[in-house]
Amino acid sequence: MATRATKKTPVKKTLAKKPPAKKGTEKKGTPAPVAVTLPALHESTTSSGLKVLAAERGVLPLVAMRLVIRAGSAMEPADKHGLADFTARLMRRGTAKMSADELDETIEFVGASFSVGSSEDVLSLFVTTPAEHFPEMLSVLGQLVREPSFPEREVELARERALAGFTNDLDDPSVVADRAFTRALWGTHPYGHDVGGSSAHVRSFTRDDLVRFHREQMGPRVSLLSVVGAVSPEVVAREAEKAFAGWAGGPEAPVALPPVDSLATGRVLLVDKPEQTQTQVRIGGPGFRVGHPDYFPAAAMNNVLGGGFTSRLVNEVRVERGLTYGIHSYFDMLNAGGVFGISTFTQTDKTREIIDVSLAEVAKVRAKGITPAELKKAQRYLAGLYPLRTETNESVASVISDIRVHGLGDDWVEKFRERLLAVKAKETVEVAAKYLFAQPPLIVLVGKASEVKKQLTGLGPVTVVPASDYE
Structure with a gap:
């Protein structure tokens, strides 16, 4: 998949580790590429149906997690554009057991970090943590997706921030161009709106909308957890079962999007x-x-x-x-x-x-x-x-x-x-x-x-x- 280049490219280090080419395979001016491999993957499934991939890697005592949920903006109701992204961000603002402030304190106290990303196809929750606090942070991640509380006040504040952001976006012609391009090209297809939605739709969001989207679209059978770092696969499987036991809701399988027959070109x-x-x-x-x-x-x-x-x-x-x-x-x-x-x-x-x-x-x-x-x-x-x-x-x-x-x-x-x-x-x-x-x-x-x-x-x-x- 395509990636954006970063400025820091360790070319000399990579070439220094290059193994010698096999006899008869050398091509003048074209060095054989250094092998790039992934660590061994260990798969498991929790009792709730969540697929888990674990890869033990590296000597640094750190662990990274990514929970992907196939509930992106393409899964939103036609009159609620932006709801997927809005819901994902509000999951961070409280659970049945912890307030937003308590979540912040718990995460910051151990030196971990939580973030959320969204796209047309998926929502992603990212966690990095010191390895010794992996069980605790995985438990917090489980709470966020199993039992978000969506406090009414937090929903109101998030809606106000989003609406202010839309107003500011009008001052950026590049943002306007991208938004217009997406709508014009995809038309009525589920991809035909900005991931963040529009002010008209976001203005209508209620707490009930978030609860419904979470219940209907965000479940274990359309999700995948990947865990990479200084933790054994056995520990990952055991702690994932604890963290996600009882998670219910969401579709039985990923929702199939309509095929893209044509795009609105020629104008x-x-x-x-x-x-x-x-x-x-x-x-x-x-x-x-x-x-x-x-x-x-x-x-x-x-x-x-x-x-x-x-x-x-x-x-x-x-x-x-x-x-x-x-x-x-x-x-x-x-x-x-x-x-x-x-x-x-x-x-x-x-x-x-x-x-x-x-x-x-x-x-x-x-x-x-x-x-x-x-x-x-x-x-x-x-x-x-x-x-x-x-x-x-x-x-x-x-x-x-x-x-x-x-x-x-x-x-x-x-x-x-x-x-x-x-x-x-x-x-x-x-x-x-x-x-x-x-x-x-x-x-x-x-x-x-x-x-x-x-x-x-x-x-x-x-x-x-x-x-x-x-x-």
Whole structure:
């Protein structure tokens, strides 16, 4: 799965540990990749039906946990967008046994940390703790998901904060552009709204809504706990049984989302912010689901097109023409489908130019793919970054969860670089032809409509809406 690069890449250390290549397998200029493996996984299931994966790892006395629940924003009622994320965050604000302050004190006293993440497909609760306090912190995690109390006052405060946040978001044209792009592209599909929802929906949230969503969508049979660090699998299984015994509710199996038959492309959505001197630009079309066989050739191809610091889009749009400070292309992969997109911005009077130049670069790659030299460079870069995915207990716990939740196969990490380095140039031509706007894309623009609209002739039907639609 795609990851963002970090600035700290221990290249010298990695090369120093590289084992010698087997006789007859050396390729000039292409060092054999160092093996990247996961620690041994031990599986168990609690009496409540929660799947548990344990991996004993490292000499540091630390443990990382990730509890994934298949209850993301795509599972929300049609009139309650943002409810999944809102519910997950309120779980942290009290249980049947502990108030929010007591939870904070308990967690901070032992030097642990708790956090929550949400996406279209899943909710995740993350815990890091010193190993000696693992049983206690796992017990707290169990309380959070089994018996959250959702105090009325905490719900009110969270709603007020969220509504204030929506108002502030209108001042950020990049946020407005992303929100508008998601809604326009996915339409009525469950992926067609922001994970955080909208002010109109969040304003209607009640404590009963949270209780109902927790009861109906968040249960042990659609969840997975991964535990990585200085704790034995036997202890993990024993303590997980204690922590999650009696957890009930939720569906019997993950909810199947409707297939993505088509995305709303071939038109222009212009979001009017009259005070803007720049235009936010989003261009997109169909991509592919997470775990799709096209992932590896698409990852290499996109790194050359717009996913890297020296990509074609960066060179042509930023370096050669000075149209922007930043541009990138990406594949956003979800369980039921995905998107190929381009994100950038420019000054108002250059809006059409940046669109035309970007689409021209995409067309070149769609027609011919990338060169063998570009492919090799992308493969080396992506393969060199991949070991960072397994540097820490937290990252290993996340990788393990992703592999199982998205059905990537237990050899995903071990075979990742082998599969990446096996990509051939002709495969990049094939995926480029599939996903690089073979049909006219959706174009979403946020800026001064009176100046931008007159630049859009020939790009497709244009719809103008106020920015306030995206609060």
